[in-house]
Amino acid sequence: MSGSARFLRICGFARSLLVFAAFLLLFAFAFSLRTAQAQEPAEAPSPAPPGLAEIVAGMRDAGLPQLRAAVAALSASGEAEALPVLQALAAGTLNQSASGAMAVRLGPDRFVDAVTGAPLEAASLGALKALRINNALRRDIAAAIGGLTLRHEDPAVRRSAAAQIFANPDPANSPLLEAALAEEQDPRLRLLMEQARAAILLRGGSASAEEVAAAVELLAARGDRASLGLLNGALASAPEAARPALQEGIERIQRRLAYWGIGQNIWSGISLGSVLLLAAIGLAITFGVMGVINMAHGEMVMIGAYTTFVVQDLIRAHSPGLFDYSLAIAVPAAFLVTGLVGVAVERGIIRWLYGRPLETLLATWGLSLIIQQGVRSIFGATNQNVGNPSWMSGAFELGGLTITWNRLWILIFALAVFALLLMVLNKTFFGLQMRAVTQNRRMASAMGVRTPWVDALTFGLGSGVAGLAGVALSQIDNVSPNLGQGYIIDSFMVVVFGGVGNLWGALVGAMTLGIANKFLEPYWGAVLAKIAILVFIILFIQYRPRGLFALKGRAAEA
Amino acid sequence: MANWMGWGRSALLAGALSAPLTAGVAFAQEGEPIKVGILHSLSGTMAISETTLKDTMLFLIEKQNAAGGLLGRPLEPVTVDIASDWPLAAELARRMLEVDKVDVVFGCWTSVCRKSALPVFEELNGLLFYPVQYEGEESQRNVFYTGASPNQQAIPAVDYLMNEEGVERWVLAGTDYVYPQTTNLILEQYLKDKGVAAEDIMINYTPFGHSDWQTIVSDIVAFGSTGKKTAVVSTINGDANVPFYRELANQGVKAEDIPVVAFSVGEEELSGFDAAPLVGHLAAWNYFMSVDTPENAEFIADWQAFIKNDKRVTNDPMEAHYIGFNLWVKAVEAAGTTDPDAVIEAIVGLETPNLTGGVAKMLPNHHITKPVLIGEIQEDGQFFVVSETGDLVPGDAWSDFLPGSKDLEADWTAPINCGNYNTVTQTCGAAAQ
Numbered sequence: 009m010s011g012s013a014r015f016l017r018i019c020g021f022a023r024s025l026l027v028f029a030a031f032l033l034l035f036a037f038a039f040s041l042r043t044a045q046a047q048e049p050a051e052a053p054s055p056a057p058p059g060l061a062e063i064v065a066g067m068r069d070a071g072l073p074q075l076r077a078a079v080a081a082l083s084a085s086g087e088a089e090a091l092p093v094l095q096a097l098a099a100g101t102l103n104q105s106a107s108g109a110m111a112v113r114l115g116p117d118r119f120v121d122a123v124t125g126a127p128l129e130a131a132s133l134g135a136l137k138a139l140r141i142n143n144a145l146r147r148d149i150a151a152a153i154g155g156l157t158l159r160h161e162d163p164a165v166r167r168s169a170a171a172q173i174f175a176n177p178d179p180a181n182s183p184l185l186e187a188a189l190a191e192e193q194d195p196r197l198r199l200l201m202e203q204a205r206a207a208i209l210l211r212g213g214s215a216s217a218e219e220v221a222a223a224v225e226l227l228a229a230r231g232d233r234a235s236l237g238l239l240n241g242a243l244a245s246a247p248e249a250a251r252p253a254l255q256e257g258i259e260r261i262q263r264r265l266a267y268w269g270i271g272q273n274i275w276s277g278i279s280l281g282s283v284l285l286l287a288a289i290g291l292a293i294t295f296g297v298m299g300v301i302n303m304a305h306g307e308m309v310m311i312g313a314y315t316t317f318v319v320q321d322l323i324r325a326h327s328p329g330l331f332d333y334s335l336a337i338a339v340p341a342a343f344l345v346t347g348l349v350g351v352a353v354e355r356g357i358i359r360w361l362y363g364r365p366l367e368t369l370l371a372t373w374g375l376s377l378i379i380q381q382g383v384r385s386i387f388g389a390t391n392q393n394v395g396n397p398s399w400m401s402g403a404f405e406l407g408g409l410t411i412t413w414n415r416l417w418i419l420i421f422a423l424a425v426f427a428l429l430l431m432v433l434n435k436t437f438f439g440l441q442m443r444a445v446t447q448n449r450r451m452a453s454a455m456g457v458r459t460p461w462v463d464a465l466t467f468g469l470g471s472g473v474a475g476l477a478g479v480a481l482s483q484i485d486n487v488s489p490n491l492g493q494g495y496i497i498d499s500f501m502v503v504v505f506g507g508v509g510n511l512w513g514a515l516v517g518a519m520t521l522g523i524a525n526k527f528l529e530p531y532w533g534a535v536l537a538k539i540a541i542l543v544f545i546i547l548f549i550q551y552r553p554r555g556l557f558a559l560k561g562r563a564a565e566a
Numbered sequence: 567m568a569n570w571m572g573w574g575r576s577a578l579l580a581g582a583l584s585a586p587l588t589a590g591v592a593f594a595q596e597g598e599p600i601k602v603g604i605l606h607s608l609s610g611t612m613a614i615s616e617t618t619l620k621d622t623m624l625f626l627i628e629k630q631n632a633a634g635g636l637l638g639r640p641l642e643p644v645t646v647d648i649a650s651d652w653p654l655a656a657e658l659a660r661r662m663l664e665v666d667k668v669d670v671v672f673g674c675w676t677s678v679c680r681k682s683a684l685p686v687f688e689e690l691n692g693l694l695f696y697p698v699q700y701e702g703e704e705s706q707r708n709v710f711y712t713g714a715s716p717n718q719q720a721i722p723a724v725d726y727l728m729n730e731e732g733v734e735r736w737v738l739a740g741t742d743y744v745y746p747q748t749t750n751l752i753l754e755q756y757l758k759d760k761g762v763a764a765e766d767i768m769i770n771y772t773p774f775g776h777s778d779w780q781t782i783v784s785d786i787v788a789f790g791s792t793g794k795k796t797a798v799v800s801t802i803n804g805d806a807n808v809p810f811y812r813e814l815a816n817q818g819v820k821a822e823d824i825p826v827v828a829f830s831v832g833e834e835e836l837s838g839f840d841a842a843p844l845v846g847h848l849a850a851w852n853y854f855m856s857v858d859t860p861e862n863a864e865f866i867a868d869w870q871a872f873i874k875n876d877k878r879v880t881n882d883p884m885e886a887h888y889i890g891f892n893l894w895v896k897a898v899e900a901a902g903t904t905d906p907d908a909v910i911e912a913i914v915g916l917e918t919p920n921l922t923g924g925v926a927k928m929l930p931n932h933h934i935t936k937p938v939l940i941g942e943i944q945e946d947g948q949f950f951v952v953s954e955t956g957d958l959v960p961g962d963a964w965s966d967f968l969p970g971s972k973d974l975e976a977d978w979t980a981p982i983n984c985g986n987y988n989t990v991t992q993t994c995g996a997a998a999q
Contacts (some may be wrong), residue, residue, distance in 0.1 A: 072952065100845075100944070100945060140944065140950040142846070142942055142950070142952045143731065143821050143822050143825055143846045143942065144730070144731070146821070146822045146846060147822045150822070175823075176822075233787060233788065233790075233791035234791065236791045236792075237790070237791040237792060237793045238793060239793070240791070240792040240793035240794075241792070241793020241794065242793070243793070265788075269788075272784055273781070276778075276780040276781050276784070279778075279780060280778050280780070283778070380609070381609055384609065384613060388617075389608075389613040389614045389617040389618075390614055390617075390618070390834060390837060391614065391805075391808060391835070391837070391839065393837070393839050393840060394839075395839075395840050396812075396840070401815075401816065401843070402816060402818070403816050403817055403818055410784070410817055410818075412780075412813070412816040412817060413816070414812075414816060415780070415816075484777065484809055484812060484813075485777045485808065485809050486805045486808045486809070488614055488805060489613070490610075490611055490614070490775070490805060493611075493775075494775045494777060494805075525778075526780070526781055529781045529782075530781055530785060533770065533771060533772075534770075534771070534772040534773060534776055534781075534782065535742050535771055535772065535773050538773060
């Protein structure tokens with residue numbers, strides 16, 4: 009038991025009074041300290057903390073307004089010790105315990121005292137209650153942490169501090185920023201801090217025209233949406249003389265963003281295209297190559313997604329360390345599971361219905377309902393939680409483009425699946441047999457190809473690829489029994505548009521539809537864009553009934 | 567799960583079998599079961615939300631039976647699956663009332679389900695308790711609206727953003743159907759009345775199950791970079807929410823910068839994905855599972871014991887069924903019969919405790935009083951209540967912010983006895999609808 013905790017317990021009765029008094033004093037302290045620091049930035053904080061213990065103790069059972077006051081006090085105290093408290097509060101790991109201590113949870117059953125940092129016995133703490141914060145507090149804390157870490161020894165920490173101040177420009181941080189700028193050596197960090205200073209200046213609204221012009225120059229060079237927001241926001245409050253400079257800066261950023269906007273649209277389109285390609289490519293085999301109208305294709309995708317869920321669930325339960333590799337494990341698993349389901353479906357249902365497209369359509373439609381309800385009965389109707397591994401979360405900036413990692417990986421995955429499938433069809437013996445059977449069944453049979461098995465394996469391959477799509481879609485869509493329904497229409501659209509029986513058609517078709525959709529969406533809205541694409545395809549099929557890449561020659565007659 | 571569906575089916579079968587027995591008897595005998603119809607989708611798109619409500623009803627009925635039933639008679643559930651097919655909802659409602667002779671029906675989620683079943687309840691004089699927040703602009707004698715009307719959810723949420731977060735620019739994003747469109751119409755008018763300029767409001771609709779949100783999220787970010795604080799008011803429904811929030815998180819839209827307040831995202835929806843990137847986004851409801859009251863703790867414990875899963879969450883429409891069921895029980899006890907006319911007469915003015923420490927009172931317009939809670943999403947998929955109305959808000963059937971409906975009142979008590987009474991012309995059945 010740490011000394012401070014014992015102290016708190018001894019004066020347990022007096023504590024509440026003390027806390028109240030401390031709060032009354034805190035504001036006065038906060039302001040006097042802030043000015044003191046501004047004047048003597050290099051001087052170390054006073055040895056006797058102005059009540060870190062009191063501030064932290066005062067956060068017990070505090071409402072949101074009291075917590076905001078406490079954060080202001082912590083940020084003003086400027087102590088290195090205040091930082092862990094703020095970080096814990098932001099992360100939601102700061103707990104108040106029944107024993108009286110304020111404890112920071114570091115891991116399961118691992119706690120330290122928020123004030124002293126001394127380890128605490130989990131058993132001795134009693135009931136714990138985490139302190140909760142709201143958005144206003146989150147902004148305050150980000151600004152406070154930014155202010156406190158501006159002069160940290162690690163450049164990466166200083167970088168994120170400057171970025172946080174830029175994002176939450178609080179004039180109270182201005183003295184700290186000046187002090188940090190005075191001793192910062194790294195030119196890139198200096199630039200970031202100057203941008204943060206410009207942000208505070210513009211937000212403050214009391215700057216002279218020259219200062220504003222300098223700030224505009226800095227932010228216009230930065231040229232992102234956040235800068236645009238700051239410049240737009242300053243337009244109302246800036247002095248009259250600074251208006252033209254602001255206007256010009258805004259226009260500069262807008263021009264730059266307009267160019268990048270086109271790039272962003274193309275990227276979104278390619279990304280949507282890659283999703284369509286993944287969903288459709290299995291169908292390009294079962295429908296395109298074999299000619300089976302497979303309405304249960306979407307359910308194969310769904311089974312692939314549920315396989316991912318099961319794999320992740322097992323990993324979570326047995327070896328959480330492997331979680332980042334869960335998708336790599338799910339890919340072969342999903343291929344096998346859906347491939348086997350596909351083979352079973354072909355052997356059990358479809359092989360009796362070759363040459364009867366209407367019956368195939370009805371049978372597979374019924375099958376899709378059965379699979380949906382089956383999954384609903386086993387897993388429940390609610391969405392299942394499939395997590396994004398860390399390497400698939402977040403985004404990165406490429407110039408003015410925001411590229412999200414999950415979309416990028418799905419694009420790569422889609423292209424890889426496409427290339428692999430192309431190779432299987434064109435370069436392997438199985439691919440040769442497959443093409444032979446679909447082009448001329450009797451002749452292939454006469455040459456000694458076991459056509460029933462080739463049929464089953466081809467259908468299995470198509471279903472397995474749909475399962476792979478399910479793994480990818482689990483990362484961007486709901487994993488629910490309805491997952492497949494949303495993609496079945498799109499998949500047929502891609503295959504019909506691209507040309508039945510041609511994998512390249514699926515690729516070009518998917519990308520064309522994706523990009524066209526994304527270019528229409530900003531102008532017409534998502535609903536109309538989708539309708540427009542459908543109308544376009546209907547018209548297109550009137551003129552080219554066999555799609556973009558029509559099969560030619562005798563194969564087309566079959 | 568499978569077990570309960572089996573049970574529901576056999577109950578249905580039993581209902582169908584026993585129907586001829588009760589059909590000829592004018593007055594139910596002592597000990598004969600009171601039939602409670604459950605009209606929810608157990609398959610199709612809406613199964614994700616409605617299956618839970620079916621289980622909630624079975625849970626409430628079991629609890630009531632354990633406590634001795636109602637009027638000394640046991641309650642018997644009659645479950646059907648409307649399969650997210652709205653004409654089928656009307657058909658099954660008719661069968662429940664005509665063939666199964668149910669005494670009351672709890673059901674529907676979407677407005678289109680309610681609208682299609684409504685004429686049946688009117689024609690056959692049945693009782694429908696509807697448990698989901700909806701767009702208002704309706705009040706019917708045979709329907710009791712235990713979910714929130716816009717003034718109990720949307721308006722307070724917008725007020726919160728305006729006053730607490732200082733929001734000046736608004737994105738109204740919704741799924742393309744009647745509830746979001748009517749709600750956004752009301753909100754747009756409300757915002758304009760509050761002095762928000764037309765160019766500071768962006769309205770965006772997406773199809774059901776929309777999954778590619780890249781462009782829309784980029785548009786929202788662009789709309790939000792004018793220096794004015796921006797927020798998104800989301801009436802996006804159902805499945806489309808998960809990809810929407812994922813895209814927000816991946817594009818780095820943080821709640822501190824552009825908060826999203828949702829009217830259709832609750833604990834049940836959040837249990838489907840990792841809520842960590844969503845921390846701080848908001849939802850407005852009349853109930854949260856995290857509300858700390860003894861009634862709620864007991865409800866959650868009983869529910870989890872009933873469903874045999876200690877991870878199952880509770881949500882707002884479940885509480886609405888809880889309130890609706892208890893109000894109906896009280897009304898039947900007060901009337902001494904399950905006869906619809908007597909129950910409609912008796913239920914207005916009755917009160918029952920809700921799960922958040924307040925009282926739900928059935929108003930003459932067949933809506934109830936509710937507290938309005940604004941919660942921020944936490945990492946564990948629960949909500950932290952950041953704002954709560956001091957008083958209970960009475961549900962308003964006709965919005966005060968739409969030109970066509972601001973003069974309308976609904977009052978199902980004598981002498982008005984009408985769902986759209988015009989207070990200006992003092993006539994019934996005028997305008998709107």
